[in-house]
Amino acid sequence: MVGERKSVEVRNQIFELYDRGIGKKKIAQALGISKNTVTGIVRRSEESGGALGAQSGPLWSKSLNWDDIKNELTKRYTTIKVLHQEFAPPGISYLRFYRELCRRVPKDLAQAARIRFHYEPGKRLEIDYCDGIDIVDRVTGTRARTHLFAAVSSSSDYVYGEFAYSQRQEDFLRAHDRMFHFYGGVFENIVTDNLKGSVHRAHIYDPDVNATYVDYANHMGFVVLPARPATPRDKPTIEATIGVIQRQFYAEVRNHVFYSLTELNERFKVYLETLNTVVMKDCGVSRSSRFSGEKLQLKALPVNAFEIAIYKTARVHPDCHV
Numbered sequence: 001m002v003g004e005r006k007s008v009e010v011r012n013q014i015f016e017l018y019d020r021g022i023g024k025k026k027i028a029q030a031l032g033i034s035k036n037t038v039t040g041i042v043r044r045s046e047e048s049g050g051a052l053g054a055q056s057g058p059l060w061s062k063s064l065n066w067d068d069i070k071n072e073l074t075k076r077y078t079t080i081k082v083l084h085q086e087f088a089p090p091g092i093s094y095l096r097f098y099r100e101l102c103r104r105v106p107k108d109l110a111q112a113a114r115i116r117f118h119y120e121p122g123k124r125l126e127i128d129y130c131d132g133i134d135i136v137d138r139v140t141g142t143r144a145r146t147h148l149f150a151a152v153s154s155s156s157d158y159v160y161g162e163f164a165y166s167q168r169q170e171d172f173l174r175a176h177d178r179m180f181h182f183y184g185g186v187f188e189n190i191v192t193d194n195l196k197g198s199v200h201r202a203h204i205y206d207p208d209v210n211a212t213y214v215d216y217a218n219h220m221g222f223v224v225l226p227a228r229p230a231t232p233r234d235k236p237t238i239e240a241t242i243g244v245i246q247r248q249f250y251a252e253v254r255n256h257v258f259y260s261l262t263e264l265n266e267r268f269k270v271y272l273e274t275l276n277t278v279v280m281k282d283c284g285v286s287r288s289s290r291f292s293g294e295k296l297q298l299k300a301l302p303v304n305a306f307e308i309a310i311y312k313t314a315r316v317h318p319d320c321h322v
Contacts, residue, residue: 014041016058019096060089061100070105079247117154122297124154125187125222126238127179129195132163133250138259146261149175152241153187156290159241159275163264170308172197173216177305180220183291185298190217191225191235202229211311219306221299248275 010031017027024042028035069087072078084097132146149172150161160182164171172195180186194202201208207226217224227234249271258264276287283290 011041014038018042019058019099060092066104119154121155121294123188125151126154126191126235127151128193128238129167130242135261136257136259150242151179152238154237156294158287158291169197169212184295186220186222189223189225193227194229199226204228212309216306
């Protein structure tokens with residue numbers, strides 16, 4: 001009966017079956033109750049932001065410390081998938097854990113709302129640096145710091161990256177050369193963070209792009225689009241891609257010791273091949289498949305290599321010589 005109040009046991013059974021992905025109509029048939037009753041119980045639980053689920057949710061959820069789970073969720077690089085592996089009891093699927101977590105930790109829909117941008121193929125490439133993986137000297141055991149140079153197409157999500165010892169101008173531009181040869185062409189626009197190699201003076205409206213980088217861009221045939229200071233949403237694709245690399249590759253090699261930069265880059269090259277060829281859940285195709293069509297829209301590489309010019313402000317000495 002629709003108007004009859006259901007017991008806690010029946011409500012727990014409804015939550016349990018619903019968390020397994022069973023439809024409301026089948027739940028009603030299995031329990032011998034009205035579908036409207038099932039719909040109302042589920043809806044009130046979701047609207048209350050987890051109040052009902054916290055009191056009379058699935059039995060397996062009562063054994064978990066949700067305060068610890070909420071605390072872990074606030075830490076950097078933590079994903080719901082990792083929390084499911086660490087906290088969920090055996091036999092509890094990711095979907096069931098995810099639904100219960102959403103019921104316990106409701107999201108602010110106003111802040112969670114996002115706009116998904118779509119870019120034309122060959123129009124936009126995003127680049128950035130992040131902290132790399134240390135290289136260990138075999139003799140002395142000292143560690144040398146590295147930096148990860150990463151690039152990703154805003155249209156196809158096709159990823160390139162390499163580790164380097166520095167972000168100096170020459171290393172920055174040579175990384176561009178290898179990047180363009182990897183893609184097989186030049187993108188129309190490159191969105192860069194406020195790196196010293198690309199931006200001389202950052203500004204929200206009128207940034208001063210490095211003169212050497214401007215010469216390089218004119219030689220290769222692309223336009224430099226510096227991101228606004230402290231605004232990661234201006235380059236969301238590379239920000240998300242670096243996060244994927246850190247959660248996957250960095251975690252994969254966390255117990256491995258690298259003794260040379262070549263060894264590290266060779267290992268990372270194998271990872272990139274896997275990353276670009278694996279099928280993406282949101283798109284149903286791989287990054288390589290999407291880039292195969294975009295590659296036709298890229299500009300051809302210039303015949304002559306770029307000669308690096310260093311610009312400096314010289315001061316006249318007392319003897320009138322520079």
